[in-house]
Amino acid sequence: MPLSSRTKLVVWCIQFAVLLAGLSYLWLFKSFTIVADLNQIFSVEQEPEIQLVSEQLEQQQLRQHLLLVGHQDKTTAINYALRAAESLNAIAGIAVKVKFDALPQLDSIVRDYLNYPHAFISEQYRYLLQANDSQSLFNYQFNLLNEMASPWVAATLEKDKTLALADFFNQQSLPSAKLKNHDGFLIATKNEPVGHTRYYVLVNFMSNGTGLDLNVAKKIAANVTSLKKQALTQDTGVDYLATGAAFFTASASSSAQNEMTVFGAISVFATLLLIMIIYRSALSVFCTLFVVSVSMIYGYTALRLLFTEVNVLTLVFAVTLIGIAADYSFHALSELRFSKPKVANPLHTIRSSLLLSFLTTTAGYLILVFTPLILFKQIAVFTMAGLLGALLCVLLLYPSLVVLKAKSAMQVPNFISGLHNLQQVWLNNKLAMRWQLLFIIVGLFGLTFLDNDDDPRHFYKVPDDLITQQQTISDLLAEQWDSSYLLIAGENEQQVLRQMEQLLPRLEQLQANKEITAYSSISQWLPSISMQKSNQQLLSDAVNRGDFTQLNSVLGFNLAARPLDEYQQLDFATWQNTKVAPLFTNQWLQIQHRYYSVIKLKSLQNTSSVKSLANTYTDVFFIDKVAGISEQIGQFRLQLIFIYALALTMAMAIFWLRYGLLNAFVAVTRPLIAVLVALILSTWFYGSLTVFNYVAGILILALGLDYCIFYAEHGLCKKITLTTCVSALSSLFVFAILIVSSTPAVSQFGFTVFIGVVVVFLISPRLALVSKRNI
Template identity: 25%
Template sequence: MRIRLALAFAWLALLALAGAWAAQRLQLSGDLRAFMPEPRTAEQRLLIDELGDGPGSRLLLLALSGAEPAELARQSQALGEALRQDPRLDLLANGAEAGRALEAIPARLLPYRYLLSPTLDRQALDAPFLRDQLEARLQDLGSPAAGLVEPLLPSDPTLETLALAESWEPAAAPQRLHGVWFDSSGREALLLARSGAAGFDPAAQAAVVEAIRTAHAEIAGATGATLTLTGPGAFSVEIGSRTAGEAARIGAIGSLGLVLLFWFAYRSGRLLLLGVLPLATAALAGVAAVALLFGGMHGITLAFGFTLIGVAQDYPVHLFSHLRGGRAPAAVARAIWPTLLTGVVSTCIAYLSFFVAGVDGLRQLAVFTVAGLLAAALATRVLLPPLLEPRSADVADAPWLRRLAARIDALPRPRAAGALLASLALVCAAVAAFAPGDFWQNDLSRLTPVPEAALAEDGRLRTELGAADVRYLLALEAADAEAALQALERLQPALDALVDEGAIAGWDSAARYLPSADTQRARQARLPAPAALREALDGALAGSPFRADAFEPFLADIETARTAAPLRPADLGGTPLHAAVSGLLLDTPAGATALVTLGGLQDPGAVAAMAAAGGARLLDFKETSEALVAAWRGQVLGALALAAVLLALTVWVALRSPRRVGRVLLPMALTLLLSLALLRGFGVELNLFHLVSLVLAAGLGLDYALFFERAGGVPRERLRTLHAVLVCAAMTALVFGLLALSSIPVLRAIGTTVGIGVVANFVLALLVARPPPDPAVEPRG
């Protein structure tokens, strides 16, 4: 007894050490693109890229409210100053950017300001222009803006730097009050931030959101001002927080329920401890297998994989329920092993089918589940029996189990219930096929647990800030970055016309920040030679209070710009301009893709017509994502069809009897139809998580049917099998029933589907796979 207990604790300790080691070294990924199929079209490739690292996926919208406008403006200024120092943000805008022009254009790029600005497209850099500019600067020096203007004067008397910074503000920027952006009502100060972290990196997004909230809390103090924070990054943090919270609650309640169920079933704390060991072994084996084959693991694989290998909890339960006096645990394990192995192999085949689905995340899920189930089965067969003592009690003697079995035996047998089962199948098929509403759910946004109120608030702030539309995007393909910038410049007049017509509120492109090399060369040609510029400046300075030598830096900058090579995208590295340009000008294997984001889009038709005329395309990410999901689903369905064939072959090899194979497979097939009918009958549109859950439910049902069929007609063996399947089904129904109550769509889909499948599989397996009692029949191996 003591030796067995010591060995059990040693096994548990080794698992704990291995788990701690794996937790420290396991690299988790949050890239949701791992659960997307390989894109086949340019639009799908762009969608995948934008979901991961596009500017829209990294945008955060901030609103300060709850205090007087002057106080909110102060807090906006202070928050902007604090967050601009945070390297995790590559953009922070609140309407005060003109005062930060020198930071927007680093010193090494300042000489290029006349090449980036359109001023020379309409104005010569001559004496009259310079004279007007110097007179304006004199007025500026006597105004509250003197502190801003004076440092710029020696090198930039025309304040081209400020003109550039203002031109880079959103085209539909909000109104300014007290020097910063406010909403149309004047009650909320608005800010726009962009994280440098990819949108699929929830940990990095959470760090950014926490930094913003912490900075605001320190600045707001006791003023009562509140912060509203929306955007994809903020939503991903909220989703993660809600998911973790619900998972913790469900896990705690489920664990307590499982302990109580186990105690009721076996009245043994020792068996409870031993039952955990194969499950923990399965989890560690799954983690190790994925890490070995893929070098890391997706967070969804880890979370969902632990749910899937919950099937492994059934294996020790079957062993415990068949223990009885006079028979060694090793002999019991040996007797049930062929049936247990058939179920394990069949379930593994179902999940291995995900390897042909063309989705990396599903491949990881398959490896995790298969490795875990095999490890749990082998642990139950080889490692667990030596730790067990023969039980003096036999669950077949339990009075409540005998009464339940008697009632079940009174139910119609398969032949008598054949017509009823056939009718059930036909009705279920009809309901699944003809229920109103769409059969498949293609809209990814409907899987988000973000509340409707939060989504509405995001839409409101997006409108107030003139932020880019998250659904539509203009794309323009070109041979290289230079050709793309030239095409964007040709498109600009049409875009401005759409703004004037009200079709869009504004637009943004890489060409707003970096003109093409041809445009820069044309502006260079308009820059005067050193002698001519000095003569023009001397003429402008005549009669001026400025010293004649005050503008030598200006002369030097102009000569640098006149002779320098045009700026290219690669020259912007390490500057704020790089973040803006790189997100809108993408390198592709075929050349370059230029993106144009659209704000306040009101007339998609007009924008699409303009795009077609200008050689661009209006991308509707909603339609593109739906097409991608449909392709994804087709791959998964193909994989599951292959799995169904292989599963049937596996059962045939194990049982070698058409009648026995039919008794095992029929409950699973009927459960599939019943589950689909119930989901569709209640208006549920099916998604990938329903499909994966149907596979899980099928694996459970196959296990139930195999053990019922194995028991044959031997009364006491039938009672032990009934006890085991009852415990397994009750545990699984409890866990997934709790998931079905979740407010998170993905968890609810999994819980509802598996919950229905468990109950239906149990009932149908009793009706179909459980032969009538016959004391003369021995249990089959």
């Protein structure tokens, strides 16, 4: 027995009340954050241990921020740096530091190493000792004595007559070599074209806890922006250079939120204006707006229920739900406003169509839930839940809206009648199926030759100002390390140091081959205990052989060997208290009983060589998040092809049961042709395809199958032409506005769907031949 309109209304009210109660509970008792870091859209699948370590290292990097305050007068730069630090200190959730301990000086570094004689020698010095060639060794030592530019010889010669320690220090470079300490302030200098020197004072600040809170990021960015505006307004001659995750996050968040607001408002306004023109009823406008709002509530509730973090880009893509959810209202309004008065329950005729439409659309999005990319999971969950809300509104709530039913059937607008006549002409002159099949085959073959861009850095646009500031700071501080690095793991500190020592010769070779320009490893400053003992043994043997006789005669000193048991070695715990160790804090990590160290790389040219190097050793890992994400996106892109096939197969099965095999085949080829045309034109317009173009194909399939269902169910009549036209126009309003997005991923997504919707709208009336009904 069918439910009455009143019963349906009660059922809808009850379920919606339960939904709101659930949303209220989630709002109060479950944490939920909106993340603006676009790098977190994607995740790289790694071993759990390496995943944990790389995430912690990434979180450390996200917390670090730098502000350089510059002026031609050093004192003025310091004063404004103090003001900037005071201003930033007012922000809760960050720790600001503008005064620092003295940078390690030459004498203090030497003192930390002098108590461990003969423990530290360079690779070249070790090679000469092992060669037993006293003349070559002396020539090398004599060159060191004549190297007047090196202060290490004078600082170490009194305690180390072998010059081994001086040579060891000569090979090293301090991470903060370009920073000078002036009364506790770290200052970098920049030579300007006019001959002046500009002084930049460093202000360092870190966000508390793990990661970076979006609200804190916005406050940081707003604070620095305010400082810059004050400098321009007051013409102080001060400039501010800032970099860190907060500035990129705030920029991405602001851009996404602005676009979401503007795009959403324009889309809703255009859709409602279209409804007002077509259906000529303010209540119709309100009802559609209500359906869209309810669908948004359903989608948002699903996100809060299933996720603790949602990327802001998910909310930008959520705007697309407006066009899809509004379709359900359009179909109902068309039946209510344009059906003949004698039809008692016009909505009953489209119930099966709506259900089939919901099933086919949901099937496509359901597959996205099982993808490895979190962004598409969130979009799929939001869309499916939103469509469920829209469907329930139309099936349970709209039957009560009898006031919308016109007393006499309204006449469709003239342009719809003209479009309807044109569709009839198209049907009478339809292209033979063999030519359509040929196009599909050629299109599928052509897809294999299209250029695909899987680099996640091309999916969004970072403001040029932020990139310029980051590059300038890197140049001033000589900190230009790549995002990729080598990670070494071990059961204890010494095991990690030994692992790194094995890598150093290979890294030197890579540097000689210009595959990297530099690298930074703790083991360059701290050899393992076993290596220190080996060094001491080598030097002791060389002394006993008389390899230092010529050097002794030059220095006027008689070097005598000491018993090996008198030598001491510098262990890791002691080294951590040296002046050099704090400069390498971000390259060492301990988690429970495992130890990890990072080898930084600069200007890596060939990732395969470093990856091969890492694979040669146990517990050595090459971490390249960008490459890992690119590889995963490429795999997902191939999986999307399978998703297309699976979605079309599921749709064909549904159509087959209802319309027969041949008609089912015709139905699934409509959206397939639209997808192929959209992808080909997107390549021509943008130069390459991204994963977002392929994901757009899922939406084209969903909308295309919707149109096919209604033409197959109701035939080619003016009312269906009206409904599909309004549906297509509302979708085009949404996706046309996305094309102008500043985010390339969003723009490409919008363009592909826009083309696909136009094409599928033009060719879907072919399914009207399945049904001869004219309602």
